[in-house]
Amino acid sequence: MRKLPRDISRQSGQAVGIAGQSALHDSAWLHVRGQARYIDDLREPEGLLHAAVGHSEEAHARITSMDLSAVRAYPGVVAVITLADVPGHTDIGPVFPGDPVLASELVEHIGQPIFAVAATSHTAARKAARLAKVEYEPLHAVLSTQEALDTSFFVRPSHTQQRGDPDKALASAPHRLKGEINVGGQEHFYLEGQVAMVEPLEDGGMFVHTSSQHPSEVQKLVAEVLGLPIHAVQAEVRRMGGGFGGKETQAAALGCVAALLAQVTGKPIKYRLSRPDDMVQTGKRHDFFNTYDIGFDDQGLIQGAEIMVAGRCGFSPDLSNAIVERAMFHSDNSYFLDQARVTGHCCKTHTVSNTAFRGFGGPQGMMVIEQAVDDIARHLQLDPLDVRKHNLYRPGRDTTHYGQVVEQHILPELVAQLEASSDYRTRRDEITAFNQQSPILKRGLALTPVKFGISFTAKHLNQAGALVLIYTDGSLHVNHGGTEMGQGLYIKIAQVVAAAFQVDVDKVKVSATRTDKVPNTSPTAASSGSDLNGMAALDACEKIKAGLVAFAAEQYGCKAEEVRFENNQVVAGEARLDWAEFVQKAYMNRVSLSSSGFYATPKIHYDFATGKGHPFLYYANGAACSEVVLDTLTGEYRVMRTDILHDVGQSLNPAIDIGQIEGGFVQGMGWLTTEELVYNDKGRLMTTGPATYKIPAVSDTPPDLRVNLLAASPNREATVFRSKAVGEPPLMLGIAVWSALRDAVASLTDYRYSPPLDTPATPERMLNAVNAARAWANTEQETA
The missing domain is CATH 3.90.1170.50 (Aldehyde oxidase/xanthine dehydrogenase, a/b hammerhead)
Incomplete structure (x- = not known):
């Protein structure tokens, strides 16, 4: 039996461990004791x-x-x-x-x-x-994305999304930049x-x-x-x-x-x-080759954009069509692209078929616009944060290049809060001064936002079922279609059910996911586990509650509105019964104590032919501010501090959500810095274990890591208790580390040059970026 979390005290009139409170992961003690059983x-x-x-x-x-x-x-x-x-x-x-x-x-x-x-x-x-x-x-054997592009060798047809007339906007823009980036894969x-x-x-x-x-x-x-x-x-x-x-x-x-x-x-x-x-x-995160052509004004406001994202899919389609599509959806990240065209290619190569990875193409798509914004800032001699803030979605500038309106404008205030709490402006001045007097070590700073769409882009997957049973002692059993991979989905669903009946969470047991209990389940992916399965479980609870309320009203001679569930009790008019006692009475009176539940996400639609629609129910938002120090002689670096402010709506479990944000950030940082997949010229993977493939270690985590949840930010959409998804969006907070590394290198040119930096930004690539910056500075001096 799960014990009540030690960090939760009973609040007046409220059950313990229900949705909205921090509660331990349902298998936490089993994990730390080595008792959690896996298949082996x-x-x-x-x-x-x-x-x-x-x-x-x-x-x-x-x-x-x-x-x-x-x-x-x-x-x-x-x-x-x-x-x-x-x-x-x-x-x-x-x-x-x-x-x-x-x-x-x-x-x-x-x-x-x-x-x-x-x-x-x-x-x-x-x-x-x-x-x-x-x-x-x-x-x-076709092994590279570039060869696949050159020969139109694709696993699925290419796709285009367009808003307005980007060609005209680009031609008339006061400034115009072009760039490209290779974004590495990830095991x-x-x-x-x-x-x-x-x-x-x-x-x-x-x-x-x-x-x-x-x-x-x-x-x-x-x-x-x-x-x-x-x-x-x-x-x-x-x-x-x-x-x-x-x-x-x-x-x-x-x-x-x-x-x-x-x-x-x-x-x-x-x-x-x-x-x-x-x-x-087995497949990995898709590596991408992305290009941009951006037109902008003197303040860095983007006026036109031509973006291409090309994923290396491997030998078969797998999920690549949807992954490249999501990269296209997120090639704007948090910025309004007034006139824009985005094209996506699913490149076939004779390598293992790449597959889903946390973010599902969104992170790779975001990289191209974040590079472009940094490049705009250096071109105009502006602080990159100012260019980012200038281009954020806001009222009147809130329609994406695929036609969905951003209805909840959280990012401008969220970014402003993080700018203040991280002391960005003071630290920017201090870092600039440090770099002017430090010939070898250079520090970098970046604050980057995240806007991530929540829903499966395949409409039929946006559904879930659940089964809730109440036994005669008042204990509850739940089965649902979501799977537990360490993210805390089971405890969140238990908390949802506990909150529905206002009983302590230790009265609720969530059992193994089984196809003979809840059929035709969608994958636990797209950050939708809590949204879908939580709502399905809540639907089952509401069906059971309807019968219980009707029984209580009849039994105790009161109106249905006078029946309520609170703090492990049922109140019916003047009567107040212990939860278990009430359940026993309901059973003896042949009231149903079980029900299935179902949920289908509303509002979702997308027309592939026109590249327009409403593919996401809502957007999750966040921002990270990272500071790095770089040794320009070796290319080695260290992330010194990261501040994160993330929007999870009305959190189902703040402790679990903060853990997911921390883990997602570190995994995203690893993708962009240390995790390098190396293939030889025959297509053989050479990095096949921890000796050659470097995931982040504890020592790579910023020694100063500050994570906060955005306060008072309930989801406007009718999600489970107005919460927001938290699984995938935090991974993209790691982009702040990559941007800070570029910032450190740019200091070699008095922030006038934006160095090329493919990912992962290994020390070798950092040294190449340093050499490119110094070469640029030497050329500028010779020209002058």
Whole structure:
């Protein structure tokens, strides 16, 4: 049983731990004690076998021959399967086709699974898979976004959004700048790697334990590859050790392979990827190549914009169409682009298919406009913050380039508050003075905003279901379609249900997400977990409450309006009953104590043909101010301080939300600074573990990190208790670190030159930026 949080005292007339109060993560004590069970911790069923796959060693080739005799003969091997052994569907593409569960004659990236092995141990399966003798006919491999752009090699058609006449605006603007940036990808590096365990059922069906953000999709695809009806497959997710989008679609392949082997052998199968195999075989955040052409006036006000975003999608569509589309939606970030055209390209390359990652293309899209704003400021010799503030959405300048009106203008005041609380102006003066007298170490400062749209851009995904049960002792049980990956969704839903009945949160239990309890669930993604599932759970509670209110009014001779729930009690007119006592009475009088709930997000629409619509229910907002110090001799740097002010509406759980903001910021900082994916000229990933791929460590966190929630900012939209999503938006606060690094380099030129700085901004790239700035300064001196 979950214990009541120690940091919460009972407030007069209010239950403990309900929505709006800080409460511990539901698995917090299990996490710190090492007792939280993940799939690899589950009791292994009798006869369990282990799976591994043999994968392609070529980026693009035809398989001319494949000899698996040595694989089959390896000690401990029980079964080996290829695509020919799949009884049902062979393509497991989540939206569009293109993802074979196992490759056939054609392979399109290094790491693409070709065959699968079941053996008596994890080690035996992996060693056996390496013994295959595969011969290839190599084909030309497209490995770069630039080559894909040059040859129009795309996984999905390109798309354009346009407002007004940008060509005319650009031609007539007093100033005009062009620029480009390569935005690097990012490995999810979840603590729990991709894993699934499948058990055959007595009726020919399958039970799938999956580490997936989308158990309904795992259920559907497993059923399809086995040639079974969907109801024959059950999928369950109790928790994931991190997901970040990497387990939205790509977890399904493990469930499918394990299920195929389970069907062939009649034995339960566990398929767990080692870290190197996980990094080679599964997709990452898309790296992007972005360009801009911006026209602006003497004050830096943007008058016209031509923006291009091109994502490296890999060999298949996966979710790339929606990811590039979201990059287009967010290429304005927080700024009104009066006359603008945004074009997006889904570039096909012979690399692993990239996939969802926290922010889902939004961060990559924001980078291009943030670079442009910095460049405008340097060109005009203005403070970048002043240019940012000048261009923020505000009344009268509030329609996006895709036609949605920004209805709640939070950012101007939020940015002003952070500017004051971070002491930006004083620190700017101090940093400028420091840089003038410090020849080697240079400090940088930047304050950047975030405006992030909340909703799935695929309309049908904006729905959720829930099941709420009340037992006769007054305890409550909740099941919903959202998955827990460490973000605190379960405790938030428990708090929502507790608040609906005004009972202590320890009376509410949220059970593992299962497809046989709530069907057809949407993925836990797009920052929508609390919005969707919280509203579905609340709907179920309201249905139960309606029956309870009617019963109480009749039983105690009062009007329905005189029945209320408060502080673990039910008040009906003059009567006051303990919650558990009232529930028992309701049961004895045959009043329903359970209900399903459902929610569909309103107002969502978008026309792909016209590039116009209302794709988001609302926007989440925030801003970060970061200060860095840079060693110009080595390119090494340190983030010294970061101030964050973030808008979460009426927070469901302030402690959880602050934790999400801190984690999101650090993950975004890592994406833009240390996390570098390196491929060789054959398309082979060279960074396949923590020795070569550097996620942020505790020592990389700013020693002075100040995080605050924007006060008195309830959501105007009718979300669950007027809260706002908090999962993805904080990641983009890390852009402030990248901008501060550019600011430090710009100080070498008296802030007259904006250095090129692709991401991640590794020390090597920082040194290149320093050299470019010094070369520019030398050229200016020679010209003068």
